[in-house]
Amino acid sequence: LAKTTQPISMDSYEGQEVNITCSHNNIATNDYITWYQQFPSQGPRFIIQGYKTKVTNEVASLFIPADRKSSTLSLPRVSLSDTAVYYCLVGGRSGGYNKLIFGAGTRLAVHP
Amino acid sequence: GAVVSQHPSWVICKSGTSVKIECRSLDFQATTMFWYRQFPKQSLMLMATSNEGSKATYEQGVEKDKFLINHASLTLSTLTVTSAHPEDSSFYICSAGSGNQNNEQFFGPGTRLTVL
Numbered sequence: 050l051a052k053t054t055q056p057i058s059m060d061s062y063e064g065q066e067v068n069i070t071c072s073h074n075n076i077a078t079n080d081y082i083t084w085y086q087q088f089p090s091q092g093p094r095f096i097i098q099g100y101k102t103k104v105t106n107e108v109a110s111l112f113i114p115a116d117r118k119s120s121t122l123s124l125p126r127v128s129l130s131d132t133a134v135y136y137c138l139v140g141g142r143s144g145g146y147n148k149l150i151f152g153a154g155t156r157l158a159v160h161p
Numbered sequence: 162g163a164v165v166s167q168h169p170s171w172v173i174c175k176s177g178t179s180v181k182i183e184c185r186s187l188d189f190q191a192t193t194m195f196w197y198r199q200f201p202k203q204s205l206m207l208m209a210t211s212n213e214g215s216k217a218t219y220e221q222g223v224e225k226d227k228f229l230i231n232h233a234s235l236t237l238s239t240l241t242v243t244s245a246h247p248e249d250s251s252f253y254i255c256s257a258g259s260g261n262q263n264n265e266q267f268f269g270p271g272t273r274l275t276v277l
Contacts, residue, residue: 083265085268090252090271090273091270091271092165092167092254092256092268092269092270092271093205093254093256093268094268095265095266095267098265136204136205148195148207148210149195149207149256149266150207151197151204151205151206151207152204153204154204
C-alpha cells in the first residue's frame with residue numbers, strides 16, 4: 050500500500066482557498082486517491098476521489114498530475130466549519146477487498 | 162449515500178469487563194467491514210478486516226484474542242474488547258466497503274470507550 054505524506058497542519062482564514070498537497074511517490078497503477086475529512090469525535094467523511102487529472106464536486110476539487118505521484122485537494126472559500134483533519138489515502142483492491150491505511154493527516158484551522 | 166451506524170456511541174466500563182460494539186450498514190450489504198482505533202490527536206489505526214462468514218484478518222500487533230470480531234451477517238459486524246483495561250480506552254470506528262472498484266468506504270460515527 051502506497052505511503053502518503055502531508056503537511057501536519059495548515060492555517061487559513063474564512064473565504065480563502067485552501068490547497069493541501071499530498072505526496073504518494075510509490076502509488077500503484079490501480080490505486081485511486083481519496084480524501085477524507087474528520088471532525089473531532091466523529092468518523093471520517095468522504096470528500097472526493099480521483100484517479101488522474103482533475104475531479105470536482107460540490108465541496109472540493111482534486112488535482113492529480115500526470116505522474117500521479119502527488120495530489121492536491123482544493124477547498125474553495127473555506128469557512129470556520131471546515132476546521133478539521135484531512136486525510137489523503139491511496140489504495141485499490143487488495144485480495145478482493147478494499148484496505149485503507151491512514152497517514153497522519155493535515156490539521157486545518159480556519160480563523161475568522 | 163450509504164449509512165453506517167455504531168452502537169453504543171459511548172461506553173464506560175470497569176477494568177476487567179468485556180464490551181461489545183456493533184457496526185451496521187443500514188442501506189447496503191457489506192461483505193467486508195473494517196475496525197479502526199484512534200487515540201487522541203492521532204490518526205486512525207486499522208485493527209482488522211471483518212469478513213462475513215469467515216474469520217477476521219488482524220493487522221500486525223493487534224491481539225485477536227483480546228479484540229474479538231464477528232461478522233455474522235451482511236449488515237452487522239461486532240467488535241468485543243475482552244478483559245478491558247484503561248489502555249484500551251480509545252475511539253473505535255468501523256467502516257464498510259461499498260464493493261465498487263473505486264475503493265469507497267463509509268465510516269460509522271465511532272464509539273468512545275472509557276475503561277476505568
